[in-house]
Amino acid sequence: MTKQLDEKEIISIFSQALGIADLDDVAAIDGSRNLVFKADMLVASTDVPPQMRPWQVARKSIVSCASDLAAKGARPVAAMISLGLPAGITRTYVEELARGFQIASREFGVKIVGGDTNAARDLVIDCSMIGMMTMTVNDKMPKRSGAKPGDAVVASGKFGYPASGLAVLLRGARAQGAFRAAAVDSALEPKPRQAFGTALARYFSSSIDSSDGLAASLYEIAIQSGVDIKVDYDAARADGVQEFAGANNLDAHELVFHGGEEYEIVATMPKSLLPRAKAAAKKAGCDLHVIGCVIKGTGKVTAGERPLENRGYLHFS
Template sequence: MLTEKEIIQIFASKLGIANLDDVALLGRGIVFKVDMLVASTDVPHGMAPWQVARKSVVSCVSDLAAKGVQPHAAMISLGLPKNCTRPYVEGLANGFAGASKEFGVRMVGGDTNEASGLVIDCSMIGFASKMPTRTGAKPGDVVVISGTFGLTPAGLEILMRDAKGAGAFRKYAVESVLEPKPRQRFGIALAKFFSSSIDSSDGLAISLYELAGQSGVNIVIDIVPAADGVEKFAQENGLDAHELVFHGGEEYEIVATIPKSRLNRAISAAKKSGIALHIIGRVQRGPGDVFVGKKLLENKGYVHFDMR
């Protein structure tokens, strides 16, 4: 079977899409984004209908946030199984209504059809005169992130494999899976300083490789951004903390690069907005590789049509 990347490359080649990104800036400042949620691959055990609907919106909001774009309006297409109950549909509707208020995006319509399992396709627009791409990282830039990593993959281990976890760590890990928080404030406040950016939902390693590869540079990570408690959780469950941090996925953080000439202004803007700006690495000349210290990082994470 073809990999997700191979499938995307086929369509990009046929359609003449040169710079692959999850968000497109069109004429007249229109920013367009679409994302699909498939229940069989994207909905973990324990997720309520309203949380499923909200997650489908989060995926679009997060990608727009990585570009500094506030969503304006969205349309939802639903594929629903024949045995779908009224309470389940009402739960989905409540989730969309709640997400609309939470993220400041108008739900203006959509489409429904029958499907073998739940499918939600969310299309969203916003407006911007310009936005960072994945191709702009330059040697000398610093690598920044909006938050730490490993908590959500730990939550997935708890929900899907009954991994051991207790107290506040368990609560926050599970909550990060069921109710992910896209970094809207971070992106909207700081995107004007980015030379490149991406949402991290496919995993930190894949996100870093996307920026490095499309920009034609190497990235070196000097500080491993592990969330508090991840190391202990990994030890208690016979897991690899490095895997959780770099290869887990499902975390809606923002990964970006900032030229050193803009860094002090970005730090000041972050402080003024009351948000954390984590500097974890640097950009160097190179063919598109990513290193943690001096060790080459494996390029893997969440990929559709493949096994985790």
């Protein structure tokens, strides 16, 4: 039986064939100091919970690109949208998709300038986005490969809400009050951390968007930078996740580290820059959370002394 390739293996095949040595979610455009490019694809059967309304689906397809740009300190400028639409889709559904694109355009400051449509067996939305860099270290986009021993690991938020929200929506997990509202909202209407990225990217030695999961994102930085990362579970865990997991016989570590669908920014920076970064975050109205540290190593990630699996959300897996 032929082994099914996962997303990382497929990307590796194409990157080797095309000579792409520096893998990242955002690509700088040759000859330009500040233009960057990003593309992302949403497929309804793998990326959309049944409770998500059409306008939220369209908005999420823009969120994915805006979040990756934000992690590099870039703001969206223009996007093109390609739609694969299944047979029998109604006019009302298409109008709701259009409304979602309109909402995202205004919310994230990106002008949608065109695109393409075609027939497909599933709803598919592909977003291609051009972004403009803000001030960064030496006018260069922070990569995944720049983390150094002694750096602090920082994040724009804490982790576990989207996975908890999906457990409520898809598996009937029990939650109440503010926690339920926050968890479900984070799953249906994720918020890219644009202000955090544009205000703080100048301090980053490396950065990544965490939509594939916190553990997988930290591994990307650790492996590409040739370092180890120690993350503080208590500092990374969102309020209420431990209690929610216990009440529903779920693994809180799984929700925090491997759930995915989070659009937080995870970055490293020299510890000496933390005071300035915290001041910049406060001025921009953002939270900055120190969730770990970078040490010498060969690409391992641990929560305290507990090794983490290099696992998150992977298409085709």
